[in-house]
Structures are given as structure tokens and as C-alpha cells.
Amino acid sequence: MGRTVLPLHTATAIYYVRWSGDHGLRFPGSYRAQLAFPNAVVIDIAGDGSFQMNVQELATVVQYNLPVIVAILNNHSLGMVRQWQQFFYDERYADTSLEVSPDYVKLADAYGAVGLRATRPEEVRPVLEQAMRLRRPVVIDFVVKMMENVFPMIPSGGSIKDMLLA
Ligand SMILES: Cc1ncc(C[n+]2csc(CCOP(=O)(O)OP(=O)(O)O)c2C)c(N)n1
Numbered sequence: 001m002g003r004t005v006l007p008l009h010t011a012t013a014i015y016y017v018r019w020s021g022d023h024g025l026r027f028p029g030s031y032r033a034q035l036a037f038p039n040a041v042v043i044d045i046a047g048d049g050s051f052q053m054n055v056q057e058l059a060t061v062v063q064y065n066l067p068v069i070v071a072i073l074n075n076h077s078l079g080m081v082r083q084w085q086q087f088f089y090d091e092r093y094a095d096t097s098l099e100v101s102p103d104y105v106k107l108a109d110a111y112g113a114v115g116l117r118a119t120r121p122e123e124v125r126p127v128l129e130q131a132m133r134l135r136r137p138v139v140i141d142f143v144v145k146m147m148e149n150v151f152p153m154i155p156s157g158g159s160i161k162d163m164l165l166a
């Protein structure tokens, strides 16, 4: 299950974060949080791969008009696994490319949600502000580079002293 970043009792802002559990669970988790705290700003910070696991739940958020914001960090890749292949498997990439992906703005629109996109750093803040003002189900496609890596990481089987920082 996704992990909330802020303690739930604050209930003004709830974020579900990337890599915090099984693929696909954060989106349903985030709209349940929204149901429990209707006035909170709920943001599901999702990988593109993870979001695609339960994308059909867009129908639920639209049906119940839950103003959840899905912020997709779209690297067109199962990035964590790709990063593992890069560092520990001699760049032998297998089954981690999501080069063929849906257009998330059109997909949101097709479900009756709002689709927004940011492709440059200076667009991040305005697009988030726009999403928060709408109080409707929103999907934001934050387009990032496929080969951008996430640190720190600990190689599998390693301990905290083996942590890679860059
Ligand atoms: C149901 C399930 N299957 C497989 C995994 C293993 N797994 C962890 S991260 C990851 C890739 C994540 O891809 P994406 O959601 O696009 O996030 P990114 O790493 O690219 O930011 C996978 C397959 C998982 N966590 N849950």
C-alpha cells in the first residue's frame, strides 16, 4: 500500500509517493484518502508504469467527482528496474521500456477527467496550481527523461553502507 508523506491527522494535504509499495495501489489509495478527507488536497505521485496498472480507476474518481490529482512522473520506463539493469546488469535492458504509452492528457479527457502536461521545469508550479484550483479529478503528465536516475539506492543484497548517492 502507498505510504502517506504527511501524518493523516493534518488532513489538509495528503501525498502518495512513488516506489512506496506495490504498483497500482496508490491511485485507489489516494481516492480513498480523498473520500475520508473531502477537503484535503490529495496528490498521487505516480510512476507511469504504476499508474497504468489501475488506470481504469479513473472511471471511479470521475463517477464520484473525487478531486484527486495524479501527478505522473512519466519517464516512459519502468525506471527503477531499468536503473537496476543499467548499474548491475551491464546495461542489458529487458522489458523496461514503455516507449509505447498512452497520451495521458487524452486518456484523462476520454474518462471525463482533466488532463494537463508539463514538459519544462518552469511549468511545474503553474500546472500544479491550476490542478489544485480545479477541484476535479486531474491527471498531470510530467514528462521527464527516460535515463534520469533516482538516488540514493542500495544494491539488492547490499546494506546501508553500500548506498549509491549518484
Ligand atoms: C505489482 C508490482 N509488480 C512489480 C513491482 C516491482 N517494481 C518496483 S518499481 C517498478 C518499476 C516502476 O515503474 P514506474 O511506475 O514507471 O516508476 P519509475 O520507476 O519509472 O519512476 C517495478 C516493476 C512492484 N513494485 N509491484
Ligand SMILES: [Mg+2]
Binding pocket: 047, 048, 049, 073, 074, 075, 076, 077, 078, 079
Ligand atoms: Mg516510469
